[in-house]
Ligand code: HEC
Ligand code: HEC
Ligand code: HEC
């Protein structure tokens with residue numbers, strides 16, 4: 001039993017002796033109080049899911065564990081200072097007051113400390129684990145920080161709505177985790193001091209390489225064949241005449257061509273102005289295509305092209321007003337049966353509003369007023385359809401425009417395609433040429449066969465048995 005004796009005489013007795021100081025006692029109380037609050041919270045959450053609120057989550061996973069650990073530190077600091085003080089005054093006792101387990105007061109106190117320590121270990125362990133999983137949840141990233149509101153809203157309506165933010169923004173491995181947390185801490189300070197850019201920007205260079213994120217789920221070697229693209233649009237005439245564009249996109253060729261071996265140079269942070277691309281020449285060497293309009297030196301941000309150079313909006317999809325309204329109408333609301341709803345809708349969603357609240361009120365009032373004034377019969381007989389249309393227009397606006405973060409139509413360019421933003425034509429504009437005279441191809445059949453452009457009820461779709469009737473949204 002000599003180790004027990006040693007433990008008691010060399011550690012416990014001095015600890016209790018030195019621990020008897022105000023700082024350590026306050027620390028002990030803080031730790032105990034936060035532990036009790038934490039357990040109560042936790043039981044409440046088990047019973048009623050009370051923590052399903054990002055701000056409570058912040059208290060629970062950050063504040064309480066910090067208080068808890070802070071209290072423990074205070075105990076230690078208190079012990080240290082009391083020991084130093086007594087040491088300097090030469091008042092250290094040669095023997096510490098006895099810890100006598102036969103003394104029932106001491107025995108009870110000792111048992112309490114022992115049990116509390118065990119419980120505390122469980123708490124710190126669980127809190128760390130839960131804190132980490134909470135910080136990794138989409139809810140934490142998207143909701144606890146209002147700055148991310150536009151990205152959060154777009155994310156919820158995307159094909160990746162069930163993929164956690166960290167899957168793309170952090171990637172796997174301890175190294176990426178630490179990197180991300182350092183970045184996150186910096187951003188927390190920026191938010192606290194209102195020192196963040198509006199609209200918020202992330203150069204692609206700051207993101208993890210696609211190999212560590214996208215390619216964990218999507219295997220680029222599995223892309224085969226072509227893809228049929230059917231795009232519906234509506235006219236500004238009274239009948240909102242529908243037109244359809246049909247393309248066959250050479251998906252396999254597009255994917256096979258660019259991955260992992262093209263290096264480009266851009267002159268801006270969002271990679272919209274690409275002045276040069278270096279690509280293998282098929283003979284073991286390389287070829288550099290340079291923008292013939294660029295006269296300066298080839299200098300700027302360089303990057304190895306990967307998924308995100310085209311799919312920069314894989315998840316944060318911000319549409320153009322035309323595409324957003326066309327998609328909503330193709331899903332049935334605003335109903336194409338309402339006269340001039342496309343024309344009116346476009347004007348209303350593109351007008352300037354100071355906030356989403358103001359937009360909601362003004363768009364609704366203006367659309368209702370339009371039908372009341374110009375088509376009273378429609379307003380009387382199809383009131384529900386008009387109200388539904390107003391609601392859908394507000395929805396289209398709220399998913400794409402965020403005045404509080406200075407995010408408007410077109411703030412975030414989409415790099416797929418070339419009609420709305422430079423996209424593929426950042427390089428395939430027919431102006432990026434190599435010294436040997438080869439130009440990055442710009443021919444309209446390089447990437448797709450165009451089967452129909454803005455046709456009403458295209459023959460090719462009839463032949464394929466594809467209908468473009470409005471599908472109600474889910
Ligand atoms: C499928 C992958 C993926 C997921 C999941 C994802 N993001 Fe992103 N995120 C991206 C990419 C790619 C960009 C770069 C976009 C660009 O450069 O235009 C980005 C950019 C951003 C930006 C910078 C603003 C911008 O659009 O450039 C913010 C903020 C952001 N994401 C927040 C989030 C939050 C919050 C979540 C979870 C709710 C999330 N992201 C989930 C891929 C993802
Ligand atoms: C955790 C897994 C996961 C990660 C990581 C991931 N994706 Fe996806 N992605 C999916 C799933 C699942 C779907 C299918 C969703 C559906 O069909 O509704 C999908 C769908 C897509 C689509 C098709 C969208 C459409 O409109 O049909 C694209 C494009 C895409 N992902 C690109 C990316 C890119 C680029 C990245 C990296 C920035 C990425 N994904 C990261 C799981 C993932
Ligand atoms: C050169 C540009 C480019 C690059 C690089 C690229 N893609 Fe694509 N990808 C496209 C285009 C264009 C489409 C078709 C867009 C559409 O469906 O509207 C597409 C479609 C997809 C789809 C949907 C396929 C389907 O059948 O609907 C997935 C998933 C996808 N890409 C994943 C990836 C991943 C993962 C990477 C990186 C390994 C990648 N892409 C790299 C241009 C690119």
Ligand code: HEC
Nearest residue numbers: 253254257264277279310416417423424426427440446447
């Ligand atoms: C960073 C520059 C860059 C961007 C952006 C880019 N490409 Fe390319 N693309 C190239 C280069 C370089 C080549 C190879 C040219 C060569 O060596 O012949 C190429 C080749 C191709 C080819 C093969 C052409 C052929 O005849 O073999 C297709 C198809 C293609 N790109 C489609 C796309 C699409 C679709 C997009 C947009 C979603 C896109 N590219 C965006 C640089 C780019």
Ligand code: HEC
Nearest residue numbers: 229231245416417418419424428441442443444446447453
């Ligand atoms: C480098 C590849 C590439 C080249 C070259 C190219 N396109 Fe495209 N085009 C695309 C991609 C990618 C899309 C987007 C498909 C989608 O919506 O997913 C697209 C979309 C379109 C659309 C439908 C767009 C919409 O939003 O309504 C039309 C029309 C079109 N292209 C016409 C042309 C014409 C005309 C040319 C020749 C001047 C051309 N394209 C050259 C890649 C290319």
